[in-house]
Amino acid sequence: MATYDIxxxxxxxxxxxxxxxxxxxxxxxxxxxxxxxxxxxxxGPGRWPExxxxxxxxxxxxxxxxxxxxxxxxMDEGGNERAQLFRLDASTGEITNLTRTPAAKHRWGGWSxxxxxxxxxxxxxxxxVFDVYVQDRDAVGEEAELVHEGDGWLTLGGxxxxxxxxxxxxxxxxxxxxAYVLDVESGELDHVTPHEGTVRHQSxxxxxxxxxxxxxxxxxxDTLELARVDLASGDFATVEDGGEWELDGxxxxxxxxxxxxxxxxxxxxxxxxxxxxxxxxIDPFPAPDLPEGVAGGVSFDEAGxxxxxxxxxxxxxxxxxxxxxxxxxxxxWTRAATAGIPRETFVEPELVHYPTFDGRDIPAFFTxxxxxxxxxxxPVVVDIHxxxxxxxxxxxxxxxxxxxxxxxxxFEPNVRGSAGYGKAYGHLDDVEKRxxxxxxxxxAVEWLADHPAxxxxxxxxxxxxxGGFMVLSALTEYPDRWAAGIDIVGIANxxxxxENTGDWRRELREAEYxxxxxxRGFLESISPINNVExxxxxxxxxxxxxxxRVPVGEAEQIVERAREQGVPVRKLxxxxxxxxxxKLENRIEAYSAIVDFLDEHV
Numbered sequence: 001m002a003t004y005d006i007x008x009x010x011x012x013x014x015x016x017x018x019x020x021x022x023x024x025x026x027x028x029x030x031x032x033x034x035x036x037x038x039x040x041x042x043x044g045p046g047r048w049p050e051x052x053x054x055x056x057x058x059x060x061x062x063x064x065x066x067x068x069x070x071x072x073x074x075m076d077e078g079g080n081e082r083a084q085l086f087r088l089d090a091s092t093g094e095i096t097n098l099t100r101t102p103a104a105k106h107r108w109g110g111w112s113x114x115x116x117x118x119x120x121x122x123x124x125x126x127x128x129v130f131d132v133y134v135q136d137r138d139a140v141g142e143e144a145e146l147v148h149e150g151d152g153w154l155t156l157g158g159x160x161x162x163x164x165x166x167x168x169x170x171x172x173x174x175x176x177x178x179a180y181v182l183d184v185e186s187g188e189l190d191h192v193t194p195h196e197g198t199v200r201h202q203s204x205x206x207x208x209x210x211x212x213x214x215x216x217x218x219x220x221x222d223t224l225e226l227a228r229v230d231l232a233s234g235d236f237a238t239v240e241d242g243g244e245w246e247l248d249g250x251x252x253x254x255x256x257x258x259x260x261x262x263x264x265x266x267x268x269x270x271x272x273x274x275x276x277x278x279x280x281x282i283d284p285f286p287a288p289d290l291p292e293g294v295a296g297g298v299s300f301d302e303a304g305x306x307x308x309x310x311x312x313x314x315x316x317x318x319x320x321x322x323x324x325x326x327x328x329x330x331x332x333w334t335r336a337a338t339a340g341i342p343r344e345t346f347v348e349p350e351l352v353h354y355p356t357f358d359g360r361d362i363p364a365f366f367t368x369x370x371x372x373x374x375x376x377x378x379p380v381v382v383d384i385h386x387x388x389x390x391x392x393x394x395x396x397x398x399x400x401x402x403x404x405x406x407x408x409x410x411f412e413p414n415v416r417g418s419a420g421y422g423k424a425y426g427h428l429d430d431v432e433k434r435x436x437x438x439x440x441x442x443x444a445v446e447w448l449a450d451h452p453a454x455x456x457x458x459x460x461x462x463x464x465x466x467g468g469f470m471v472l473s474a475l476t477e478y479p480d481r482w483a484a485g486i487d488i489v490g491i492a493n494x495x496x497x498x499e500n501t502g503d504w505r506r507e508l509r510e511a512e513y514x515x516x517x518x519x520r521g522f523l524e525s526i527s528p529i530n531n532v533e534x535x536x537x538x539x540x541x542x543x544x545x546x547x548x549r550v551p552v553g554e555a556e557q558i559v560e561r562a563r564e565q566g567v568p569v570r571k572l573x574x575x576x577x578x579x580x581x582x583k584l585e586n587r588i589e590a591y592s593a594i595v596d597f598l599d600e601h602v
Contacts, residue, residue: 003406007588009341012317012341012396013031013033013317013337014032014317014318016029016297016319017310018297019062020299022064023302028063028071034051036055036584037582038053038054039062039088044333045332045333052071052088053095056583057076062074062088063108065115066114067115068115068137069089070088071088071090078546078577079577081549081579082102082105083105084097084100087137098135100141107122109121109132110159117136119134119159119184120144121154127504128507129504130153132168147182150170153507155168157169157204157206157213161208161210164183166182168180172198172507172511173508175200175389175426176197176198176199177200180192203249205250205252206254210254212229212279213229213231214252214259216249216261222424223422225247226250228279240272240282246264252276256275257277260272260273264391264420267420271287271288285327289328289330294394295310304325307325312395313395315343316343318395345401346396347367347404349367350368351366352365365394366409366412367411368404369404369405375452375453381410384412384470388418388429391419392414409454411448413440413444415429438474441474442474442481445459445481462486464490472487472558476535477534484540485538485540486540486542486594486597487539488580490541490550492554494514494523496554497550497551500551529557538567539559541555541570543574544577546575548578549578552573555573559571
């Protein structure tokens with residue numbers, strides 16, 4: 001069987017983030033054919049797509065106007081996450097910078113239904129908080145109208161059917177949010193989800209009549225369920241119970257009352273499509289005929305008869321499908337290339353569960369190469385997700401497929417604190433319980449060491465962001481378990497991380513990790529930088545110079561201290577990247593270096 005180098009795998013393309021043009025005949029989407037995500041359009045399923053933007057920087061989203069042949073898209077610079085909003089005239093190709101405030105973040109809030117205005121949240125006034133702005137489609141820069149001054153992390157959920165109000169969500173942590181309704185003219189904000197303790201209120205959408213909002217919430221349960229909030233009375237009604245598995249998104253077409261919501265079943269998406277025949281009752285349509293994996297990003301066409309959705313699978317790269325809402329029939333509109341690698345060579349993982357120290361079973365995806373046998377010779381990369389309130393799901397990973405093709409197994413655990421398994425599971429790693437999640441990683445190594453195919457002396461820890469902290473912590477807490485560690489944009493010191501992270505993120509992160517004011521001593525005690533003398537395994541640290549989330553100083557200090565201890569350390573910093581590596585040439589350099597590092601030490 002042919003083998004391919006890491007550059008080939010990193011050239012496998014993705015198409016995602018679709019939006020229907022107002023004529024219903026065209027789709028826009030993002031695709032990374034040029035090496036960074038850009039705006040493309042297509043006129044039908046399988047049609048040759050047309051590239052619309054041509055930047056070195058990544059485009060983060062694109063949204064068609066509901067009335068005109070124009071789109072608004074977002075783009076930051078060098079990974080700094082301070083996205084600006086641009087208007088693209090799809091007829092002429094002309095592009096206009098609409099926001100022109102490069103020091104501020106701009107978070108998209110949607111077009112008004114008449115296409116005359118758009119909304120966004122921004123930290124222009126105060127770097128630490130987000131306000132709500134409304135801007136005419138042809139206005140630029142400071143012509144945006146400040147309609148509400150916020151005092152935290154605000155996200156907009158779109159305009160009411162009559163374009164007079166906006167849904168606003170405020171996040172206090174990843175497991176605690178509130179929903180509000182904002183009157184655009186008066187600036188009056190109505191709190192519609194008052195609660196005590198931590199309650200998730202997510203994916204808020206306007207009901208068809210504008211008299212209610214639908215959202216997913218764990219207000220009365222451990223898992224997220226679909227609920228409707230009556231805006232006049234404030235009453236909640238359960239529309240679909242979460243049960244054992246969480247619901248994680250909802251989309252509604254107001255004119256047709258059609259609804260799509262997703263259920264997260266051990267990481268796999270199950271989509272339900274139907275019609276709101278009553279405010280709290282859905283008549284279901286046939287399930288969409290989509291590949292197994294992860295689906296999201298629903299966008300209805302103008303008539304509400306079809307919706308576009310992004311689909312990815314462990315052995316199926318990311319593409320956009322269009323689904324007939326009533327029949328469930330689906331067509332793949334994009335043909336993102338696999339760089340000439342036969343699709344049939346991509347390997348599916350096995351969903352496994354392994355025991356940990358307190359008797360719980362931890363879910364994980366385990367991908368073994370075809371050549372693995374019972375001889376105990378297979379090396380393993382334990383790939384730990386970030387967040388921590390995230391989840392490793394069965395989506396396409398070119399690096400995973402490369403490792404498997406090279407004879408490595410890849411083990412992807414969803415340790416305690418991961419999303420997707422309910423509120424209680426998500427809180428199991430809060431503050432003083434932080435190292436319990438690291439113990440779950442150690443339990444994974446114990447499980448792997450007993451697997452007949454695995455070489456227990458060649459197990460590698462790899463992770464990014466919070467996953468990078470988990471790598472460093474695993475190397476310090478369980479030093480004799482590891483052959484090597486790879487820390488990508490990870491946290492080395494919780495105190496310096498919280499002191500230097502973006503002002504707009506600090507309060508959210510303190511809710512998860514502990515506060516500088518109250519928990520400094522504890523944060524110091526669990527920071528890998530203060531236990532670096534325990535590291536035995538070779539370490540590779542990679543980071544982006546412009547990272548606003550985990551500043552590059554985290555990489556610099558762990559490398560310096562580890563070298564002082566005599567640890568074999570390699571460092572790679574990209575001056576034009578932020579929290580991760582967006583540019584193809586940088587990804588190739590980064591993962592080629594990781595491959596060389598593993599070849600040397602594993």
